Amino acid sequence: MADEVILLDFWPSLFGMRAKIALREKGVDFDPRVEDPWNKSPLLLETNPVHKKIPVLVHNGKPVCESLIIVQYIDETWGPESPLLPSDPHERARARFWADYVDKMIPVVRAVCASAGEAQEVVTKEYIEGLNVLQGELGNKAYFGGDRFGYVDVSLIPLYSWFFALETSSGFSHEEECPKLVGWAKRCMQRESVAKSLPDPQKVYDFMLELKKKIQAQ
Amino acid sequence: MADEVILLDFWPSLFGMRAKIALREKGVDFDPRVEDPWNKSPLLLETNPVHKKIPVLVHNGKPVCESLIIVQYIDETWGPESPLLPSDPHERARARFWADYVDKMIPVVRAVCASAGEAQEVVTKEYIEGLNVLQGELGNKAYFGGDRFGYVDVSLIPLYSWFFALETSSGFSHEEECPKLVGWAKRCMQRESVAKSLPDPQKVYDFMLELKKKIQAQ
CATH class of the missing domain: 3.40.30.10 (Glutaredoxin)
Known part of the structure; x- marks a missing residue:
């Protein structure tokens, strides 16, 4: 079955x-x-x-x-022939650390979307600092784990679909702030698994505006 | 070497x-x-x-x-003959879920220690609700994973050393609120690994008081 x-x-x-x-x-x-x-x-x-x-x-x-x-x-x-996590325990721990780091950034992402004015400036700075830490970890590698798309890439790449919404609401450019990370994101987007799973950035932006209205109305 | x-x-x-x-x-x-x-x-x-x-x-x-x-x-x-995580992927996911649940409770634990008055009543209620969810998951099993001490037990049992500090600062009894969980904790404490790793509850309480003073002085 x-x-x-x-x-x-x-x-x-x-x-x-x-x-x-x-x-x-x-x-x-x-x-x-x-x-x-x-x-x-x-x-x-x-x-x-x-x-x-x-x-x-x-x-x-x-x-x-x-x-x-x-x-x-x-x-x-599924698919042990194409693992997402590395087989070496230390490399696995490292991948788990960075995926956890991405998780810890999500409240900051939410705060950038939900805030305005000075408060937004503060959280946007924190958000960009977080991206730069990730960009430092990426270094000159193709993917976070090296040559292969893996666990950390899966954990972070969804955020790319929110880049436009974040930029438009807070007035900064990912390309200027972390060009290598944008390069990595574009590389990930060439994979069918990613391209098929990420929504249209404009649609995400519209959703964010709608969500803000809902929250303000409450 | x-x-x-x-x-x-x-x-x-x-x-x-x-x-x-x-x-x-x-x-x-x-x-x-x-x-x-x-x-x-x-x-x-x-x-x-x-x-x-x-x-x-x-x-x-x-x-x-x-x-x-x-x-x-x-x-x-180390020690594949005495695994902490179960070998079945679904059981592993379940263990990871509950360990993550414990992690998500830690800010509430901190809030119980750091607050007072009405604010403390609110977070204490939330803390006790969390413990009761964990007690529900434990059910009538000896340990969270069944008969063997494992990953969820490791993640939660350290909190037992803070029970006295939490009770003394917030005025409730773990024994009254979640007796089965206290029974589980006493069972865990019979293991040398746990008994050797948990500090004296009175020492933890004294540390908490000292920490509060430090925070207030800042």
């Missing part, structure tokens, strides 16, 4: 994109179910009763939650 | 305790170096230049940072 793989997702979610990229890297057919964050499905509430958040990967009825845990699960379950 | 294993640590740190328990579970000899958080050593700044935080495990000169990443590194590097 073929595997049943369902992904509970919401299209602008950086976390959902990670799961989609990993599944596509491994060539896993899956059934994407778009959730409405303001009207969660019974399946989402049942499969992630603790956090009630997407993404949730439901594999043959068994749920896996939290995006980086999902990516590791996908890596351990 | 024998491995050189150094652990940069600070005794009341929940994160440092995780690393010590995992090393002791695996029977790894290590050189514990107590750091002063207010006067960090050159070795700490060199091995964790991004976060500049303990714990750092330095194995034959190579650093590993972030406690849960360190525990996974230890599990992948």
